[in-house]
Amino acid sequence: MTQAELVVVANRLPVDRVIDADGEPTWRRSPGGLVTALEPVMRRADGAWVGWPGQSDIEVEPFEFEGTYLVPVTLSAEDVELYYEGMSNDTIWPLYHDVIAEPRYRRVWWDSYVKVNRRFAEAAAAAAAPGATVWVQDYQLQLVPKMLREARPDLIIGYFHHIPFPAYGLYSQLPWRRQMLEGLLGADVIGFQRVADAGNFARAVRRQLRYGTKATGITVPNGDGTTRNVLARAFPISIDSASYVELARRPEIRARAAEIRSDLGNPRKILLGVDRLDYTKGIRHRLKAYSELLEDGAISVEDVTLVQVASPSRERVEAYVQLRDEIELSVGRVNGDFDTMGHTAVRYLHQAFPREEMVALFLAADVMLVTALRDGMNLVAKEYVAARADNRGVLVLSEFAGAADELSSAVRINPHDIDGMKEAIMRAIEMPAAEQGRRMRALRRKVLENDVARWSESFLAALGSAGTANRAIRADA
């Protein structure tokens, strides 16, 4: 088996299994941001990527795909149900998003989570060359850093947490709170989206494990009298900004944006929401604010339309089934109350679209609504900004999204405050072009400068120095 100098470990492989024209299964690169982010780094390093192929019970040998060595981890249908849909998406996801939905704590889910994390750790250990760097991604794999360190003390191990890390008062609900922290602390560097997430993590470590935490790192005992220094800090993730600028320049995409406007009946203003259909995204709050504006007579459907793309997500988890019912009931009510023959209040699309269509939608939208109740970063906010090379359009952004730390020139809202959100939407609708331009230019500077390549480079640079320093401590002992 090939061993790599850089190994990424993520729940999903960067490819989807599809059936080609001859009816044969084949692999297609999946469109995710992480894939784009890591592609150049992986190519340069001849990297390996360990992950689940996305369908249960598929057993495939490791294979080469567009310059990356892919190492599939097999999950049975039961693993998917317990580890992925259960522990990851029905326990950790709601708990870490401030219990917007009620987390369920099931011991069989936890047992499966431990077992599957071990399988990922073993696959990563086998794929890593001596002294290699391993970068573990996200909340499904929080135990992997420690498991990997025990198996392979020679490795440099990084972990990035894509979702929020909750305040201690909430985190402490987790029946396995100590094991999870110890799992993460197997890494040399633990990256978070926001400074506040890193702070919440450090506090949990102090309260649960009594380790000393400083800005320069957390002192973690190795068990043999020596210690390691674990750096836990913010590395806000970003997007491949240049690719959005490029798409937004294409004549056919600009033409498509004009076509979308006219298909919607040329309303004066188009509001847009683009989210995975998830209860963290605040879609119901957004619909509430918008429908009250119609009810108040502040806007009319001829004047303002809301386009809501809600891409299908986690459809086998009960909370998501319920959320979809609630949203579709609200959309039906608003449309029933306010539609005319020629105009619709909410154009609701429970579909996934190609990236080109997304960019056309961004260009057609006068106001982008990002009203998340809690969100690690929210890449959609950054994508909208990157696409608006014309310096027009207004971003309305929840202060509960990680993106709010950097995108301070957006119109900020608290999505729980419906009146405040209504005011912000009206302000965005009425904002003069000069102010739109001023704000958009400031937003674009941030997103174009801090793109995803810079994110991965800065994480890997910090990991290189932290890992080397910890290695030196070990060599001295």
Ligand code: GDG
């Ligand atoms: C997690 C964290 C953090 C959505 N629908 C379609 C589509 N998308 C794309 C968006 C964007 C991505 O999916 C969603 O990213 P977000 O950041 O908005 O949200 P999560 O999926 O919850 O991601 C989040 C992120 O990880 C990265 O660390 O920012 O906080 O929750 O790129 O454009 N893309 C296409 N069609 C769709 O229908 N092509």
